[in-house]
Amino acid sequence: GAVxxxxxSRVICKSGTSVKIECRSLDFQxxxxxxxxxxxxxxxxxxxxxxxxxKATYEQGVEKDKFLINxxxxxxxxxxxxxxxxxxSSFYICSAIxxxxxxxxxxGTRLLVx
Amino acid sequence: xxxVTQIPAALSVPEGENLVLNCSFxxxxxxxxxxxxxxxxxxxxSLLLIQSSQREQTSGRLNxxxxxxxxxxxxxxxxxxxxxxxxxxxxxxxxxxKLVFGKGTKxxxxx
Numbered sequence: 001g002a003v004x005x006x007x008x009s010r011v012i013c014k015s016g017t018s019v020k021i022e023c024r025s026l027d028f029q030x031x032x033x034x035x036x037x038x039x040x041x042x043x044x045x046x047x048x049x050x051x052x053x054x055k056a057t058y059e060q061g062v063e064k065d066k067f068l069i070n071x072x073x074x075x076x077x078x079x080x081x082x083x084x085x086x087x088x089s090s091f092y093i094c095s096a097i098x099x100x101x102x103x104x105x106x107x108g109t110r111l112l113v114x
Numbered sequence: 115x116x117x118v119t120q121i122p123a124a125l126s127v128p129e130g131e132n133l134v135l136n137c138s139f140x141x142x143x144x145x146x147x148x149x150x151x152x153x154x155x156x157x158x159x160s161l162l163l164i165q166s167s168q169r170e171q172t173s174g175r176l177n178x179x180x181x182x183x184x185x186x187x188x189x190x191x192x193x194x195x196x197x198x199x200x201x202x203x204x205x206x207x208x209x210x211x212k213l214v215f216g217k218g219t220k221x222x223x224x225x
Binding site for chain 2: 004006032034041042043044046049091093095097102103104105106107108110
């Protein structure tokens with residue numbers, strides 16, 4: 001089956017630093033990837049849609065200057081949390097679409113900002 | 115705006131029991147509905163995908179039904195096992211490729 005990886009799986013950083021999270025589709029090309037954020041006991045919240053070769057489309061209420069998304073190739077999208085603060089601590093999950101039908105999800109990245 | 119609700123929020127059952135998880139959505143104009151499993155601190159694993167034209171899908175001990183007109187889906191798990199313990203998420207897809215998720219049902223199957 002289609003495999004999506006994320007790196008790192010867990011990151012702890014100091015407040016004010018920037019953190020980059022990578023999402024890769026390992027065995028297929030994905031023109032579209034999605035970035036989600038998940039709070040404890042809450043739904044996954046879609047942050048943005050990442051399209052290869054173009055600017056990401058952000059959901060309402062998501063700061064595009066805070067969460068920088070780059071989709072440089074058909075197998076890689078990156079999410080950079082800039083000037084991270086404790087309230088940015090969360091579980092970030094990416095997904096990639098194969099054949100416009102099923103989204104395959106990465107294993108997630110746990111971010112803790114101290 | 116599409117909203118997805120899952121009931122119950124948590125469920126604890128003894129091993130071997132058959133169980134039903136419920137999902138409801140407010141806008142019946144969906145493209146498909148998907149059930150996922152999420153283990154603690156992990157990503158999502160797709161279990162079943164039902165197209166809007168379908169009534170149900172089956173995979174092993176799992177059966178998912180869809181009643182689009184009433185905005186409901188159920189996930190039936192037969193002969194539950196401790197390994198089934200996880201959070202089960204329901205998500206619907208509308209006209210775009212975006213998914214709208216429920217908050218999930220946390221299932222615990224006790225040996």
